[in-house]
Amino acid sequence: MAKAISGPEFFIGKGDDALISFGSGQPDMPPPAEAFDILRTYSSFKYGLIQGEEALRVALVPQYPNAKPEHFVITNGASEAIDLVLRVIAEKADVPTQSRKVLLPRPYYYSYPFNVRYAGMAPVFYDLEKGKIHLDTFSEMLKECCAVVINSPSNPTGTVQEVETLKKIEKLCADKNIWVISDEVYKDIIYVRENYLLQGPRVVTINSFSKTYAMCGLRVGYVYSQNEELITKIIEMKTHTAMNTSIVSQMMAQAALSAPASYIAHNLDTWKSRRDLMYEGMKDLDLDLWNPEGAFYVLPKFKNSSEVVNDLYYKYQVITYDGAWFGAPERVRFSYALDASKITEGLRRLKEFLGKEYAGY
Amino acid sequence: MAKAISGPEFFIGKGDDALISFGSGQPDMPPPAEAFDILRTYSSFKYGLIQGEEALRVALVPQYPNAKPEHFVITNGASEAIDLVLRVIAEKADVPTQSRKVLLPRPYYYSYPFNVRYAGMAPVFYDLEKGKIHLDTFSEMLKECCAVVINSPSNPTGTVQEVETLKKIEKLCADKNIWVISDEVYKDIIYVRENYLLQGPRVVTINSFSKTYAMCGLRVGYVYSQNEELITKIIEMKTHTAMNTSIVSQMMAQAALSAPASYIAHNLDTWKSRRDLMYEGMKDLDLDLWNPEGAFYVLPKFKNSSEVVNDLYYKYQVITYDGAWFGAPERVRFSYALDASKITEGLRRLKEFLGKEYAGY
Numbered sequence: 001m002a003k004a005i006s007g008p009e010f011f012i013g014k015g016d017d018a019l020i021s022f023g024s025g026q027p028d029m030p031p032p033a034e035a036f037d038i039l040r041t042y043s044s045f046k047y048g049l050i051q052g053e054e055a056l057r058v059a060l061v062p063q064y065p066n067a068k069p070e071h072f073v074i075t076n077g078a079s080e081a082i083d084l085v086l087r088v089i090a091e092k093a094d095v096p097t098q099s100r101k102v103l104l105p106r107p108y109y110y111s112y113p114f115n116v117r118y119a120g121m122a123p124v125f126y127d128l129e130k131g132k133i134h135l136d137t138f139s140e141m142l143k144e145c146c147a148v149v150i151n152s153p154s155n156p157t158g159t160v161q162e163v164e165t166l167k168k169i170e171k172l173c174a175d176k177n178i179w180v181i182s183d184e185v186y187k188d189i190i191y192v193r194e195n196y197l198l199q200g201p202r203v204v205t206i207n208s209f210s211k212t213y214a215m216c217g218l219r220v221g222y223v224y225s226q227n228e229e230l231i232t233k234i235i236e237m238k239t240h241t242a243m244n245t246s247i248v249s250q251m252m253a254q255a256a257l258s259a260p261a262s263y264i265a266h267n268l269d270t271w272k273s274r275r276d277l278m279y280e281g282m283k284d285l286d287l288d289l290w291n292p293e294g295a296f297y298v299l300p301k302f303k304n305s306s307e308v309v310n311d312l313y314y315k316y317q318v319i320t321y322d323g324a325w326f327g328a329p330e331r332v333r334f335s336y337a338l339d340a341s342k343i344t345e346g347l348r349r350l351k352e353f354l355g356k357e358y359a360g361y
Numbered sequence: 362m363a364k365a366i367s368g369p370e371f372f373i374g375k376g377d378d379a380l381i382s383f384g385s386g387q388p389d390m391p392p393p394a395e396a397f398d399i400l401r402t403y404s405s406f407k408y409g410l411i412q413g414e415e416a417l418r419v420a421l422v423p424q425y426p427n428a429k430p431e432h433f434v435i436t437n438g439a440s441e442a443i444d445l446v447l448r449v450i451a452e453k454a455d456v457p458t459q460s461r462k463v464l465l466p467r468p469y470y471y472s473y474p475f476n477v478r479y480a481g482m483a484p485v486f487y488d489l490e491k492g493k494i495h496l497d498t499f500s501e502m503l504k505e506c507c508a509v510v511i512n513s514p515s516n517p518t519g520t521v522q523e524v525e526t527l528k529k530i531e532k533l534c535a536d537k538n539i540w541v542i543s544d545e546v547y548k549d550i551i552y553v554r555e556n557y558l559l560q561g562p563r564v565v566t567i568n569s570f571s572k573t574y575a576m577c578g579l580r581v582g583y584v585y586s587q588n589e590e591l592i593t594k595i596i597e598m599k600t601h602t603a604m605n606t607s608i609v610s611q612m613m614a615q616a617a618l619s620a621p622a623s624y625i626a627h628n629l630d631t632w633k634s635r636r637d638l639m640y641e642g643m644k645d646l647d648l649d650l651w652n653p654e655g656a657f658y659v660l661p662k663f664k665n666s667s668e669v670v671n672d673l674y675y676k677y678q679v680i681t682y683d684g685a686w687f688g689a690p691e692r693v694r695f696s697y698a699l700d701a702s703k704i705t706e707g708l709r710r711l712k713e714f715l716g717k718e719y720a721g722y
Contacts, residue, residue: 009600012410024408031406039400039609045392047385047577049373076437076603083602087479114601118448120481216408217608239370240475241444242437246607247578248400 002314005306008110011319020346022334023319025155025297027214029267032259035215035252042251048244051235052222056254064197064205064224071224073234074245074253078185078208078221079111084241085204085223086119088233089147089179103141103148105133107299107328109155109183121146125327130290131159131299139172147179150198153186153294156326156333160293163196174200181206185221188212188264190294191272202227211295212264213256220245220253271296274336274343281347285354299323299331304361308332311357316349363675366667369471372680381707383695384680386516386658388575390628393620396576396613403612409605412596413583417615425558425566425585432585434595435606435614439546439569439582440472445602446565446584447480449594450508450540464502464509466494468660468689470516470544482507486688491651492520492660500533508540511559514547514655517687517694521654524557535561542567546582549573549625551655552633563588572656573625574617581606581614632657635697635704642708646715660684660692665722669693672718677710 003010011023051057052074061067075081090100102116106125116123126133126141131154142148150169152161173180180198185208187195197205208221225231244250278298279291289300302308305322309332312318323331336343364371372384412418413435422428436442451461463477467486477484487494487502492515503509511530513522534541541559546569548556558566569582586592605611639659640652650661663669666683670693673679684692697704 009411012408026408030404035406036404039403042400043391043397045396045576045578047373047387050370076441076607079601080437080603111601114598118598118602215406217406217605219604219607237475237479240440240472241479242441242603243580244578246437246580246610248609248613249607252609 002310005309005313005322007325008321014319016317019317019319020342020349021319021338022336022346023321024337025335026216026337027211027267027296028337028339029214029270031214031252032256032263034255034259035213038251038255039248042248044247044251046247048247048250050239050244052245053247053250053254056250056257059254059257060222060224066226067224070228071226071231073223073231073238074250075221075223075238076242076245077210077216077219078183078206080242081206081208081221081223082111082115082181082183083118084234084237085181085206085230086115086121086147088230088237090119090121091233099144099146101145103138103145105149105151105154107131107154107156107323107326107331108149109151110325112149128154128157128159131157133161133165133169135165135168138169142172142176142178145178147181148173149181149183151183153190155186155295156297156299156321156323156328158292158295158297158299159290160190160192163193166196166198170198170200170203173202177202179204185211186295189268189271189296191268191275192293199226204230209253209256213253213259215249215253215256218246218249218252220249271336274340277340277343278334278336278347281343285347285351296336298334298336299328300334301330302332302358303330305329305332307361308358312350312353315357316353318346318349318353363671366670366674366683368686369682375680377678380678380680381703381710382680382699383697383707384682385698386696387577387698388572388628388657389698389700390575390631392575392613393617393624395616395620396574399612399616400609403609405608405612407608409608409611411600411605413606414608414611414615417611417618420615420618421583421585427587428585431589432587432592434584434592434599435611436582436584436599437603437606438571438577438580439544439567441603442567442569442582442584443472443476443542443544444479445595445598446542446567446591447476447482447508449591449598451480451482452594460505460507462506464499464506466510466512466515468492468515468517468684468687468692469510470512471686473510489515489518489520492518494522494526494530496526496529499530503533503537503539506539508542509534510542510544512544514551516547516656517658517660517682517684517689519653519656519658519660520651521551521553524554527557527559531559531561531564534563538563540565546572547656550629550632550657552629552636553654560587565591570614570617574614574620576610576614576617579607579610579613581610632697635701638701638704639695639697639708642704646708646712657697659695659697660689661695662691663693663719664691666690666693668722669719673711673714676718677714679707679710679714
C-alpha cells in the first residue's frame, strides 16, 4: 500500500526528474551573484554581535521609514524571528489583564499554531473570506488576545490585504495595546501595489532574505521593531538560545542587498507571468479559486483534499500540499515556484486527473 | 564615572590593541583551511533537511560508538541544541510523577539557568567541589529532577570529571529514568585523558564545531542521542522554530571534519602550553586555583570579584569575567584563548594590580 502523506515533510528530498512539484514554497531562481562572490575571499570565523552584523543592519535601514540599525535583530530565518518574538511576548504577557492567546489568520502558514503553542500560549483563529480579512470577525476575536499575526501577502492564500483594512488594524491594536506580529516575508512579491508596512508602538515586522533573494537554505531573517524594550528582550533571549546568526550567511545577505534593483524587478516579472499561467490554466479547468495578488501560491477548492494530494502524487507524479495542513481542509495549495514548461506539464496532468480520477470521487 | 560591567556582553566589540582579553571563550586560532576552501566554488541556496545534511551526519558517525546518521540533529551551535533539548523534555515532562526541575552544576556555563527557565522549567544546582562532582550531593539533589546537565570538560572550571564518577551518574540516571544532557563541547581539548562519552537510554550529547574547529561565528552544533523518540521530537520542533541550520555553515563544518588529525593535535599542544604558562604564572602570584584538565579557562579565587573585574578593565586594560556570572561569586574567570606573549603581558599587569590595587581591598 502507498505510504500515507502526512505533511509537507513527506515530500522533502523527493526530486525525481519525472516529478512536477507544486509543493515547496521556495524560489527556484538563484540568489544574486553578489551573494556568492563574497565567498571567494571569505575568512571570518569568530562570534559576531548577537543582534546581527552592524553593516547588514545599516544596509536594511533604507527599507523602513525612520528606522535605525538598532531596530533590527538578524535571525536564523523568519522562523527563529517568529519563535523569539512569541517567546518574549509570552514572558511579558504574565499580567492578569492580558490573556495568553494569540490571534492567527485561517488559512495560516502551517508553523504558526506550533509556534504559539511552543511559546506556551494558545492560538485562536480569525477566518479569512476568500483570503481577505473581515474586520468584524477580526475585532470580535481580538478582544481576548495579547497578540495578533498578520500575513500579507499570505502563504497559503496568495492574497494581499487592503491598505484600508491594515490601517484599521493598526488603530484597533494600538488602542488595545495588542502586539501586532506582521509577517511580511513576501513583501517584494506583490502584483497589485507596493507593500504597505504595518506600523505602531507594538508592531513587530518579520522579514527574511529567503523569498526576495532566494536564500532559503542560508537562513537569514530578521525582526524589525521600533519598540526598543522588545528588541532588547529578543537579543537577551537569543544570547542564550542561539547566539549570532551564521556570520557567513549574514555576509551573503548583505552582499545580496547590494545587487542592482533589476534583480528584484526581473524576478517579479517572472513570478507574475507564472501567476498568470497558473491562474488562467486553472480557470480553464473550471477550478474555483481567486487570482493571487502576491507570494506564489494558488489555493483552489477541492473536495476530499487529502485524496487529491494522494492521487496526484502516486498516480500523476505531481506534488501538491493539502489545504488541511494550513487550516483549509477543502482546498489544495499549489506553489508556482517552478518554470513555465513544468507548470504547463503539471496543468496537463491535473486536467487528466480531473477527467479520470476526480470525476469519480 | 566608569560604566558598570554587568555581564560578558559588556565586552563585545571591545578589541583595542592595548587591551589584553582573558574574556571571550572562543579559540583565536583559525579553522582548518579545508573549511574555507569549499567556499571558492560554493553555490547552494535551497532548503536542506531539518535534521541536517546527510553527508555531515555520516561524517560524524565515526566519533560515536554504534552511532547512525539518524541519531544526529545539526543545530545553530550548541546553544540551539540545548534550547531544543530542554524544550522537548519540558513538553514530555508533563506527567504527574516527574517534576519540571533540571539539575545544573555550579559553577555553570552562564546560559544554562536561562535555558532551563526559557523552557518553562526551574533550575536547581549541585555544587562542585574544586570543580569536581561530589556524588552524595549530586544524588541527593537528583531526586526531584526530570533532567540533569553534565559539562565535562567544564566552562568555567576547566575540570574534567573522573570516569568512575561519570559511570555512576550513568547508572543513577538510567535507574531513575532521568534525562542526562551531556554538554561535551570541549571533548577535544582535554589534557589528562581521552574524552569519556556518557551513554545510556536517556543520554543526550551536545556538541559543536565551535571549540574543536574554531568555528564559533559559523554556528554549527549538534545533538546526538540513541533515543529515537527524542530525536524525532527535536526535528519536529526545529521544523517550526528555525528550519535547517545554515547550509553553507554545514558545508564548512563537513569540510573541517576532513582536515588531517594533526589539526586537532597541534591545537591541543598549543592549548596545553598556554595552560601551563597560565597556571604556573598564577601560582607564582600566589593565587588560589586548580590546574585545568580541559577547556581553556582558569578560575582563581578573589575577594570582591566584581571590583577586581572593574579595576582590571578600567585601570589595567585587562578583560576578565566575574565568577558571579557563572555562579561562582568568589572567583574570576580567565580564558587563555590568546597567544603566549599576550598571556605573559596580561600576567605582568595582573601582578601589578595585585601589588597596588588588590592589596588595599
